[in-house]
Amino acid sequence: MDEHQQSLADLQHIKKMMERSSRFISLSGLSGVSAGVCAIMGAFVAYPFIFEEKEILIYPAIGIIQAMAKDYTIIFNTWLFWIAAATFTAALLFAFLFTWRKSKKEGIPVWGATSKRVVFNLAIPLLAGGIFIFRMLFVSDDNSGLIAPACLIFYGLALINASKYTLFEVRQLGFIELILGFLNLWFVKYGFYFWVVGFGIFHIVYGSYMWWKYERK
Amino acid sequence: MHMTNPIFNLNKLFDSRVRLGILSSLMVNSKVNFIELKALLGITDGNLASHLKALEDNKIIAVHKGFIGRKTNTTYSITKAGQSQFKAHLAALEAMIKAVK
Numbered sequence: 001m002d003e004h005q006q007s008l009a010d011l012q013h014i015k016k017m018m019e020r021s022s023r024f025i026s027l028s029g030l031s032g033v034s035a036g037v038c039a040i041m042g043a044f045v046a047y048p049f050i051f052e053e054k055e056i057l058i059y060p061a062i063g064i065i066q067a068m069a070k071d072y073t074i075i076f077n078t079w080l081f082w083i084a085a086a087t088f089t090a091a092l093l094f095a096f097l098f099t100w101r102k103s104k105k106e107g108i109p110v111w112g113a114t115s116k117r118v119v120f121n122l123a124i125p126l127l128a129g130g131i132f133i134f135r136m137l138f139v140s141d142d143n144s145g146l147i148a149p150a151c152l153i154f155y156g157l158a159l160i161n162a163s164k165y166t167l168f169e170v171r172q173l174g175f176i177e178l179i180l181g182f183l184n185l186w187f188v189k190y191g192f193y194f195w196v197v198g199f200g201i202f203h204i205v206y207g208s209y210m211w212w213k214y215e216r217k
Numbered sequence: 218m219h220m221t222n223p224i225f226n227l228n229k230l231f232d233s234r235v236r237l238g239i240l241s242s243l244m245v246n247s248k249v250n251f252i253e254l255k256a257l258l259g260i261t262d263g264n265l266a267s268h269l270k271a272l273e274d275n276k277i278i279a280v281h282k283g284f285i286g287r288k289t290n291t292t293y294s295i296t297k298a299g300q301s302q303f304k305a306h307l308a309a310l311e312a313m314i315k316a317v318k
Binding site: 004007008014017018020021 | 234241242244247248249253255310313317
């Protein structure tokens with residue numbers, strides 16, 4: 001190999017190493033699949049409350065007083081809040097479990113510089129979205145149709161933001177969530193279904209694809 | 218600096234794939250530990266340690282000994298001098314390629 005080719009090969013090697021070392025590559029596809037399964041199970045449990053087949057308030061008598069007083073704590077008096085919290089916690093727990101398992105196998109610390117960057121960059125748009133949705137619901141009673149599109153849009157932005165520091169597929173999934181969120185803005189009645197497709201189906205589809213691509217033996 | 222033949226600007230210290238890998242990683246991460254480097258480069262402990270030692274002796278990288286709980290956690294970072302030398306090496310590699318075109 002002459003000097004020219006050697007230099008070119010060295011530069012390409014450097015580029016590859018810079019790229020690889022700045023990304024968290026132990027993210028498991030199974031984390032995505034499990035998050036999707038949790039989302040669908042959560043949606044299944046929440047269905048009768050969302051479509052008003054069941055009373056949404058845990059203590060209706062207290063709820064009336066809270067509603068009249070415009071008391072923020074009414075949110076903790078709804079079944080939906082606790083279903084959402086449980087779904088989110090379960091999804092996070094399983095996502096962590098599968099990624100932890102994969103990183104242990106590869107000998108990469110699960111809480112290293114790159115994974116911290118992924119979590120931090122995911123958290124910024126997610127927190128912003130959380131605060132936005134929380135306020136949105138108190139500003140007007142009939143904004144509930146915007147919950148699903150707002151969840152999808154902020155989650156999509158979070159994935160796009162964090163994708164610079166992890167596997168490339170995360171970016172594609174981010175754009176899908178974003179597009180679903182925007183579509184949902186024009187079909188606010190169908191938020192529940194958009195939510196199930198975005199958080200359930202696409203997590204499973206992308207998780208399986210990533211597992212198939214990177215982890216299948 | 219007079220640039221006649223760019224090959225003179227190539228740094229002998231960086232004449233190894235492992236060292237290029239170590240420095241590439243340290244250029245984009247402020248601190249990297251031994252395990253992360255090992256996973257990135259896919260080499261043995263001994264091999265990695267000897268390259269790290271050589272880079273440390275030449276003040277290209279700095280070593281920080283720390284603890285996570287009871288386990289030792291040795292992290293590495295690139296020094297100012299290391300940064301400028303590595304950048305000069307990259308520029309020399311680029312110059313080599315351009316010279317041939």
